[in-house]
Amino acid sequence: MLAPYVRGFLRAGLVxxxxxxxxxxxMAWWPAEHLAFRPAHAHANLLGFVSMFLFGVGYHVLPRFTGMPLSESQARWALRQVWIQNAGLGLLVGGWLSRPYAGELGRWLIVAGAPVSAFGIGIFVAIAWRLTGVGDRTGARPPGT
Ligand code: HEM
Ligand code: HEM
Structure with a gap:
């Protein structure tokens, strides 16, 4: 059974x-028209797939590594992060796709998407930092100890 924020991030990564x-x-087929989309492509793949999939995997495995589940408030923030992260990336990618045609609007979408995306990443950093700081409550001992 996947927690809703884990499923949310894994599915978002796939989309x-x-x-x-x-x-x-x-860009590969019509570079002359589309090479300006490179940052949209890079972030859809790297922030959208690589990072969001990692957020999903991280939220799933970190509590299992340590035997310490997310608290109710951490779980609420993780679910909020799914929405915040996707809204932020939607703004960024929308901005990068529209910038060649609607320069100012595209620029403002990017300017708005940046802090929203950064805030989402901050949520993950805060929760994952705490999860990686707790002692191991699974009873398992690392090899060699
Ligand atoms: C079938 C899949 C893909 C195709 C056809 C494709 C195509 C391209 C093309 C045509 C470019 C522009 C290259 C240039 O500047 O001339 C590019 C850049 C890039 N792609 Fe992809 N790509 C694919 C998958 C991916 C994936 C899965 C990732 C990351 C996980 C990725 C990350 C990047 C990045 C980061 C750049 C920018 C590189 C730079 O800064 O110069 N691409 N891709
Ligand atoms: C808060 C989140 C992020 C923001 C606001 C952001 C913003 C930007 C901006 C403004 C650029 C320059 C785009 C341009 O050429 O006009 C850029 C480029 C780039 N970023 Fe990010 N970024 C973020 C997260 C990330 C992450 C997490 C990765 C990788 C995992 C990444 C990888 C890249 C790459 C590879 C490029 C070069 C793309 C290209 O060749 O066009 N970024 N980013």
Whole structure:
């Protein structure tokens, strides 16, 4: 059974890689028209797929490594992060895709998407930092100890 924030991040990662690869195809086939989409492609793939999939995997495995589940408030923030992270990346990618056609609007979408995305990442850092700091409550001993 996957926690809703784990499923949310894994599914979001899958959606973003489809978007990222689709933009990649556009750049590969019609570079003259689409090479300006490179940051949209890079972030859909790296922030959308690589990072979001890692957030999902991290939220799933870290509590299992330590035997220390997320607290109720951490779980609430993790679920909020799913929405915040996707909204932030939606703004960024929307901005990078529209910038070549609607320069100012695209720029403002990117300016808005940056702090929203950074805030989402901050939530993960705060929770994962605490999870990696707790002692091992699984009873398992690391090899060699
Ligand atoms: C079928 C899949 C993909 C296609 C067709 C594709 C295509 C491309 C193309 C045409 C470029 C522009 C290269 C240039 O500047 O001339 C590019 C750049 C890039 N791609 Fe992909 N890509 C694919 C998958 C991925 C994936 C899965 C990732 C990351 C996980 C990725 C990360 C990047 C990054 C970071 C850049 C920018 C590199 C730089 O800063 O110069 N791509 N891709
Ligand atoms: C808060 C989150 C992030 C923000 C606001 C952000 C913002 C930016 C901006 C403004 C650029 C320059 C785009 C341009 O050429 O106009 C850029 C480039 C780049 N970023 Fe990020 N970034 C973020 C997270 C990440 C993450 C997590 C990764 C990798 C895991 C990443 C990888 C890259 C790469 C590879 C490029 C070069 C793309 C290219 O070749 O066009 N970024 N980023």
């Amino acid at each position: 973003w890689i489809v978007i990222g690869v689709t933009i990649g195809f556009g």
